[in-house]
Amino acid sequence: MEEVRNQQVILKDYVNGLPKESDMLLKTSSTILLKLPKGSNGVLVKNLYLSCDPYLCCLMSKSQVSHLESFTPGSPIAGLGVAKVVDSGHSNFKKGDLVWGWTGWEEYTIITAPDALFKIQHTDVPLSYYIGILGVHGMTAYYGFHEICAPKKGEYVFVSAASGAVGQLVGQFAKLTGCYVVGTAGTNKKVELLKNKFGFDEAFNYKDEQDIDEALKRYFPEGIDIYFENVGGKMLDAVLLNMKTNGRISVCGMISQYNLNEEEGVRNLSHIIMKRLHMKGFIVGDHFNLYPKYMEMVIPLIKEEKICYIEDIGEGLESAPAALLGLFSGKNVGKQVVVVAHE
Amino acid sequence: MEEVRNQQVILKDYVNGLPKESDMLLKTSSTILLKLPKGSNGVLVKNLYLSCDPYLCCLMSKSQVSHLESFTPGSPIAGLGVAKVVDSGHSNFKKGDLVWGWTGWEEYTIITAPDALFKIQHTDVPLSYYIGILGVHGMTAYYGFHEICAPKKGEYVFVSAASGAVGQLVGQFAKLTGCYVVGTAGTNKKVELLKNKFGFDEAFNYKDEQDIDEALKRYFPEGIDIYFENVGGKMLDAVLLNMKTNGRISVCGMISQYNLNEEEGVRNLSHIIMKRLHMKGFIVGDHFNLYPKYMEMVIPLIKEEKICYIEDIGEGLESAPAALLGLFSGKNVGKQVVVVAHE
Numbered sequence: 001m002e003e004v005r006n007q008q009v010i011l012k013d014y015v016n017g018l019p020k021e022s023d024m025l026l027k028t029s030s031t032i033l034l035k036l037p038k039g040s041n042g043v044l045v046k047n048l049y050l051s052c053d054p055y056l057c058c059l060m061s062k063s064q065v066s067h068l069e070s071f072t073p074g075s076p077i078a079g080l081g082v083a084k085v086v087d088s089g090h091s092n093f094k095k096g097d098l099v100w101g102w103t104g105w106e107e108y109t110i111i112t113a114p115d116a117l118f119k120i121q122h123t124d125v126p127l128s129y130y131i132g133i134l135g136v137h138g139m140t141a142y143y144g145f146h147e148i149c150a151p152k153k154g155e156y157v158f159v160s161a162a163s164g165a166v167g168q169l170v171g172q173f174a175k176l177t178g179c180y181v182v183g184t185a186g187t188n189k190k191v192e193l194l195k196n197k198f199g200f201d202e203a204f205n206y207k208d209e210q211d212i213d214e215a216l217k218r219y220f221p222e223g224i225d226i227y228f229e230n231v232g233g234k235m236l237d238a239v240l241l242n243m244k245t246n247g248r249i250s251v252c253g254m255i256s257q258y259n260l261n262e263e264e265g266v267r268n269l270s271h272i273i274m275k276r277l278h279m280k281g282f283i284v285g286d287h288f289n290l291y292p293k294y295m296e297m298v299i300p301l302i303k304e305e306k307i308c309y310i311e312d313i314g315e316g317l318e319s320a321p322a323a324l325l326g327l328f329s330g331k332n333v334g335k336q337v338v339v340v341a342h343e
Numbered sequence: 344m345e346e347v348r349n350q351q352v353i354l355k356d357y358v359n360g361l362p363k364e365s366d367m368l369l370k371t372s373s374t375i376l377l378k379l380p381k382g383s384n385g386v387l388v389k390n391l392y393l394s395c396d397p398y399l400c401c402l403m404s405k406s407q408v409s410h411l412e413s414f415t416p417g418s419p420i421a422g423l424g425v426a427k428v429v430d431s432g433h434s435n436f437k438k439g440d441l442v443w444g445w446t447g448w449e450e451y452t453i454i455t456a457p458d459a460l461f462k463i464q465h466t467d468v469p470l471s472y473y474i475g476i477l478g479v480h481g482m483t484a485y486y487g488f489h490e491i492c493a494p495k496k497g498e499y500v501f502v503s504a505a506s507g508a509v510g511q512l513v514g515q516f517a518k519l520t521g522c523y524v525v526g527t528a529g530t531n532k533k534v535e536l537l538k539n540k541f542g543f544d545e546a547f548n549y550k551d552e553q554d555i556d557e558a559l560k561r562y563f564p565e566g567i568d569i570y571f572e573n574v575g576g577k578m579l580d581a582v583l584l585n586m587k588t589n590g591r592i593s594v595c596g597m598i599s600q601y602n603l604n605e606e607e608g609v610r611n612l613s614h615i616i617m618k619r620l621h622m623k624g625f626i627v628g629d630h631f632n633l634y635p636k637y638m639e640m641v642i643p644l645i646k647e648e649k650i651c652y653i654e655d656i657g658e659g660l661e662s663a664p665a666a667l668l669g670l671f672s673g674k675n676v677g678k679q680v681v682v683v684a685h686e
Contacts (some may be wrong), residue, residue, distance in 0.1 A: 066617055067588075067617055232612060232613065236612070245410075251612075251615045251616050252616070253616065254612065254613045254616065263610040263611065263612065263613060264608065264610070265607065265608010265609060265610050266608060266609050266610075266612055267606040267607070267608050267609075268606065269575060269579070269594075269597065269606065269609055270575065270597045270606060271624075272594045272622065272623075272624035273594050273595070273596065273597065273624040273625070273626070274409055274410055274624070274626070275624065276623075276624050276625050276626055276629065277622075277623070277624050278621075278622075278623050278624075279615065279620075279621075279622040279623070280615075280619075280620070280621050280622070281614075281615035281616040281617070281618065281619050281620050281621075282616070282619050283616070283617070283619055286619065
């Protein structure tokens with residue numbers, strides 16, 4: 001029976017606030033048998049790609065508000081990944097199947113509840129897309145923008161964290177719908193990308209703006225119909241001042257507020273009343289009944305190159321902790337992915 | 344042509360923050376002809392009841408975010424009222440008609456755009472109800488609770504400012520729907536009213552609570568499905584911590600935040616995401632297409648005494664400024680009304 005190395009990214013201990021690289025340990029000494037224990041109805045997978053997402057850092061705290069459980073100190077952290085089935089005790093999966101879903105930050109993982117995995121059907125697109133545009137992030141952009149905001153042609157759309165995994169898609173879905181789209185990001189390189197690659201009508205670097213309210217008034221003299229919220233805090237406060245009557249805010253994330261001991265206060269909520277705003281939070285996992293509908297829409301867009309999807313790919317599990325934390329300093333350009341193995 | 348006294352409540356000058364009684368002047372020297380100018384297609388009304396509402400104080404500031412225009416210094420302030428037509432230049436109205444709608448804080452008003460007035464059909468209920476349960480406040484409770492929150496039997500409902508014009512109705516609509524309802528108010532007398540008159544399951548005086556979060560956890564050990572928001576600020580912050588998954592927040596008002604130079608920061612907005620909350624602001628004036636439907640529901644409830652509606656009635660226009668400001672110190676018990684004339 002073949003036993004192989006199984007490098008892992010271990011959470012050392014619960015973290016308060018934003019984790020540091022030293023809170024994670026790359027453990028190189030673990031090994032794993034490439035065979036499921038007898039009687040298991042799980043699957044053993046070889047991890048190929050891991051998705052770096054801000055909320056994973058929340059799960060390193062003992063008390064956190066996510067719908068997901070906190071990670072366990074001493075064990076590998078986990079997240080979304082693309083993987084290949086090595087051994088299966090479940091009738092839906094067989095050796096060689098490509099899957100995506102929740103997996104460990106390690107080379108091999110035994111997934112004990114494989115019903116939550118998605119089998120990958122289309123392999124003529126980059127496999128890493130399944131932890132991005134063809135997975136949770138794509139569905140997040142689709143559900144949050146199309147289903148919550150019900151956009152109409154000609155409406156004004158603002159996207160924060162616009163070059164990120166979800167934001168870049170929201171902007172492009174908005175353009176395909178005939179909306180006017182402005183995005184914001186935290187580096188000039190990202191701003192260029194928004195305008196030149198993703199086709200946003202305008203984009204700005206929020207770090208260059210003394211006053212976000214003033215910037216929004218410049219970019220949206222008539223106000224904002226739809227705000228796709230990834231950021232929270234001061235950005236939301238400025239957006240509230242600039243929403244139009246009957247505006248919609250899809251609350252997808254509040255990255256500026258994660259890992260703060262106390263969230264920033266948002267002061268302009270009374271605009272919700274006067275402007276009749278609709279604000280809706282969502283967890284995309286509730287809405288995967290719409291996944292086939294979404295795939296039907298997005299696969300042709302990818303194949304016909306009507307949509308552009310940019311990834312920032314880190315090589316090797318050893319690069320994963322830095323790649324994850326880089327999300328908070330805005331280092332990544334596009335969706336942050338780590339390659340654990342190419343096949 | 345008969346000329347009569349026309350006492351008026353005049354706004355002296357724009358106000359910053361919460362107005363004081365001295366910002367309003369009772370002008371006793373004005374007079375008015377009891378006949379419309381020739382060619383007018385307005386109506387001249389004798390005001391009977393005026394409605395005291397918190398938002399009127401916002402309209403005393405020059406810059407304010409309401410959808411209504413600020414009052415004009417030197418002129419009478421205005422608000423909702425019940426009135427009797429004295430002279431009409433409009434084909435829909437004739438002398439003697441009872442109407443409700445936007446009118447001046449004065450004895451007689453010329454309403455130049457009478458299309459916005461509602462003619463009173465049922466006169467076998469107290470006329471003052473038309474600036475309350477049978478008018479904007481009733482519609483507010485109905486729309487905000489039934490249409491926005493789509494309550495289901497057995498759900499947990501929390502109402503702030505619960506003994507006010509709107510809150511007392513929301514609580515009773517919730518009970519009639521089979522919900523569990525807790526209300527909060529700022530005096531023990533109001534709390535008693537909530538429990539003994541309006542049939543709330545529980546009620547508490549928020550001023551007696553050191554920690555609103557802790558109080559809500561006591562009253563809602565399983566969390567809150569529906570929050571009818573009248574208050575904003577710290578109350579909203581504590582409620583966000585206690586909302587259940589898929590909870591709904593109907594944002595009707597934020598009285599604690601009016602007339603503050605800077606609104607209090609609300610820090611727990613990230614709960615909107617994890618709990619998939621739906622938050623919706625509304626202005627009831629947008630939804631009067633539903634007024635007949637509402638009247639059909641509420642008139643029998645009043646006649647069969649299945650609903651109880653409490654008013655706090657001030658006598659005479661001279662009592663109006665104090666009655667209005669009393670809303671902010673919690674003086675009123677029930678809907679605050681001022682009688683200008685009995686007929």
